[in-house]
Amino acid sequence: MARVEAAPDTAALLALYAEMEQHGFLRIEVESWDPAAFAELPLAEQKRVLLDCLDKNRLYVNLTEMEDADHGLSAADIALNRSFYGLSGAAAE
Structure with missing residues (x-):
């Protein structure tokens, strides 16, 4: 969560998403991801979306x-x- 909050830009958040996906940190309900649509959101909203995708049980x-x-x-x-x-x-x- 701290890494998401500290991310300076979209590229860093997309890298975190890839890491979360690779290591099983995404909620099971997250079935698809549209990086282009994500990139169009303001940075604060991108962070909120990524935190919403995080499986908090894995923390x-x-x-x-x-x-x-x-x-x-x-x-x-x-x-x-x-x-x-x-x-x-x-x-x-």
Whole structure:
């Protein structure tokens, strides 16, 4: 969400859309995409549309997957989550 908000232009948003599509971050209801129509919208509206397409359920990482390198979580984020759930040690139990 932060990357969408910080995107400076349409090209950056279209690149984010492609990344969201590739990694399964789009809501299942999003079946088609018209880049030309999207590009005609004002930048603020483009950001709103892209955020509406985002599957918000994918914005969190399951506790059992938080140490997976694919998620790119920092050691500090992992430690904070482990502390929140009352888990000790550095590795998942």
